């Protein structure tokens with residue numbers, strides 16, 4: 116346990132550092148029983164508590180609620196069982212995403228959801244956020260890969276959601292828990308699916324003179340019935356940032372957009388699909404279409420993509436990684452609008468996105484020491500959400516609502532849509548002790564009267 | 577109770593008295609047929625005010641599933657008029673369908689665009705809403721093909737009389753709690769779904785059915801195990817065995833080149849589509865009089881054990897789906913209570929899909945209540961405080 120103010124400093128925020136709060140203590144349980152005991156103590160002393168994995172979240176999900184106990188799962192790193200025959204594994208929540216895949220690789224298996232933060236983020240955090248990754252296009256987000264969960268409920272008892280065999284009788288509480296952002300309890304074990312490592316993987320890099328033909332190529336690939344494993348897009352600012360960084364991947368610097376397309380499956384099918392993808396890109400005026408010669412070059416292509424956020428970090432002291440989804444066919448016009456609106460705010464946006472899913476990450480570089488600039492970033496952030504929702508999109512594709520977007524939920528949902536979410540919340544956590552004030556906005560009237568619902572933010576973003 | 581309250585909401589034309597119909601022995605006294613989602617919500621509000629239990633009904637093909645409703649009478653809420661919206665967007669890859677739309681119509685609409693959905697079921701009567709509410713599936717199932725993973729959004733009418741949306745129309749969405757999954761498989765006990773948005777998928781270029789004749793179940797399950805661990809990745813697989821003769825069948829879907837390559841990896845004879853349709857028909861069939869239909873569940877590698885367990889208690893296993901660990905078969909009704917007890921003792925999960933009302937009165941068809949039952953009960957109370965939506969039907973009789 117940590118409780119000295121100097122030790123607590125690093126726990127004041129997750130990767131959305133604009134939002135901060137002060138916990139009263141951080142505890143590091145190792146077993147389910149310890150988590151349960153901590154939670155019971157919190158109940159006894161009427162303390163709120165906040166589950167935490169690696170703190171890589173980007174929506175303030177793990178931001179401390181003032182005076183809370185942080186329950187960090189970083190010591191719960193045991194892989195409890197691997198069942199190669201049934202292709203599943205049971206792990207403690209602190210297991211790092213990429214470690215699980217490394218661990219089961221000798222069996223020819225891997226854990227499919229692969230957030231760009233895979234080398235740091237935890238399975239518990241992934242479950243709580245229903246995290247996605249580049250390969251979500253083909254393999255889905257976290258939820259389809261979670262068979263069962265052991266959780267400690269907000270009052271301290273242990274229950275099992277879902278069944279390890281993947282069948283489902285009764286309410287799908289497992290499905291509801293995944294993506295609940297640490298507000299319904301603490302995951303203490305997760306049984307997740309493992310999938311065979313693809314036999315053949317090919318990566319194609321195509322560069323375009325403008326964003327629009329690149330987006331059209333994406334739609335054309337999908338219209339052809341091809342389901343690539345990944346379909347990622349980067350715009351010129353991202354390309355420039357990546358190429359100037361240690362993540363340099365050899366992306367053509369003169370391109371306005373780069374598409375990274377990965378295909379996997381049986382060698383025969385992948386070869387056919389690769390040829391088709393290359394043809395489609397050329398037909399959409401690609402400047403250059405390049406297939407990775409070998410695994411090494413493929414990894415280099417990906418290094419740039421996965422390091423993009425890090426690379427952008429060099430452009431300014433702070434980076435705001437935004438996340439929203441629009442219908443795929445609306446991507447070009449939405450990106451264009453966002454660019455123009457950003458110019459109006461005197462800000463520059465660098466776009467990286469999961470183009471196949473319509474999942475946008477407009478990234479804003481800024482300096483939070485400049486309050487006026489911070490305010491512009493905040494306003495632009497909200498405007499981006501409005502643009503996306505107007506286009507038929509949603510508030511988040513993978514980073515979650517947390518504190519960052521909680522008060523924007525009403526842009527998308529009416530009270531009648533939010534009310535059932537509160538029923539679910541109150542069923543699991545009637546005392547409102549577990550990560551209170553996150554994800555779901557309280558009914559309007561309560562926001563002022565209940566200080567907890569104002570959330571933790573010292574800097575209100 | 578008088579049905580007049582529903583007439584005030586829907587008009588007399590869409591409310592009728594029903595005689596001599598029962599569900600699990602509970603009299604169905606009337607039928608209401610709302611034509612819009614708002615009317616569905618209004619019916620729920622009225623039912624809540626009056627304390628009248630309702631039973632949502634799509635095609636009516638799976639009303640046998642679930643525990644005996646805990647109500648003195650039921651009013652059937654027929655959703656057949658909710659055949660709108662019906663919007664298919666091939667470019668975005670989604671279909672939004674009113675819950676009363678039949679699976680056949682959905683299939684026609686999608687295939688006209690070169691697309692299909694996971695709801696490509698064979699049942700002519702079955703509806704989109706009933707399939708989602710019952711988390712339905714056919715024989716073409718593996719762990720990558722789950723209906724709940726294909727749903728993008730839905731609208732649901734709630735007992736308090738409001739309409740709530742969950743999810744959206746985009747394929748990636750983590751905006752608040754995932755209530756889409758909550759209603760999938762809830763048998764209409766938390767709300768009545770009024771429309772559903774699900775993914776449209778490309779129609780596979782090639783679909784092949786392959787079979788291997790077997791002379792024993794040992795052989796069938798040995799082969800099924802090899803198939804499951806192979807890199808053939810079938811979309812579905814089934815074992816059928818009767819009177820010393822049977823087969824393992826599997827379906828391959830994908831590009832022509834992909835299917836050809838995967839077919840070459842595990843030897844089998846090309847079979848007609850009919851072979852596979854028959855498996856679906858067995859799954860959809862009703863057991864003979866005096867027998868109950870059991871669904872026995874486990875891990876894929878348990879499938880053979882589940883089959884033997886069902887044989888061991890005197891049942892007749894009909895079909896196994898080894899990729900997902902399911903066995904279906906019939907058992908004479910007298911033997912069911914003991915079988916349910918034996919299942920509990922051995923930790924085998926059994927769902928009694930079909931049984932006569934007297935038998936259903938004696939057992940929980942889903943087996944022993946799981947440790948989440950108090951949570952499920954609390955959830956039911958929040959959504960449906962007056963217990964008007966098929967009360968008592970689900971796991972733990974919530």
Ligand SMILES: Cc1cc2nc3c(=O)[nH]c(=O)nc-3n(C[C@H](O)[C@H](O)[C@H](O)COP(=O)(O)OP(=O)(O)OC[C@H]3O[C@@H](n4cnc5c(N)ncnc54)[C@H](O)[C@@H]3O)c2cc1C
Nearest residue numbers: 168169170171172176230231237239240243247297302513
């Ligand atoms: C560079 C970078 C790249 C990223 N790329 C992606 C990406 O591609 N896709 C993507 O989806 N996300 C991405 N993220 C966001 C983030 O990594 C994910 O949300 C991740 O799942 C968070 O995991 P974590 O262990 O760091 O959780 P934390 O940040 O510690 O917590 C996240 C949320 O989960 C809850 N939580 C944590 N552990 C538990 C538990 N055991 N039980 C219950 N609740 C728990 C917390 O309360 C909090 O609400 C990225 C982040 C960074 C910094």
Ligand SMILES: Cc1cc2nc3c(=O)[nH]c(=O)nc-3n(C[C@H](O)[C@H](O)[C@H](O)COP(=O)(O)OP(=O)(O)OC[C@H]3O[C@@H](n4cnc5c(N)ncnc54)[C@H](O)[C@@H]3O)c2cc1C
Nearest residue numbers: 634635636637638697703705706712714764769856859860
């Ligand atoms: C791909 C696929 C393949 C299939 N293959 C087979 C097969 O091989 N064998 C087989 O037996 N079945 C199969 N089915 C299932 C078949 O389609 C079912 O008959 C279907 O699930 C039930 O539809 P229904 O409209 O008749 O539902 P109903 O029987 O009317 O309702 C089923 C349940 O849902 C509730 N309900 C109905 N509508 C709603 C609503 N709008 N909101 C809330 N609750 C509601 C009812 O109260 C009831 O509890 C398959 C389904 C699919 C999707």
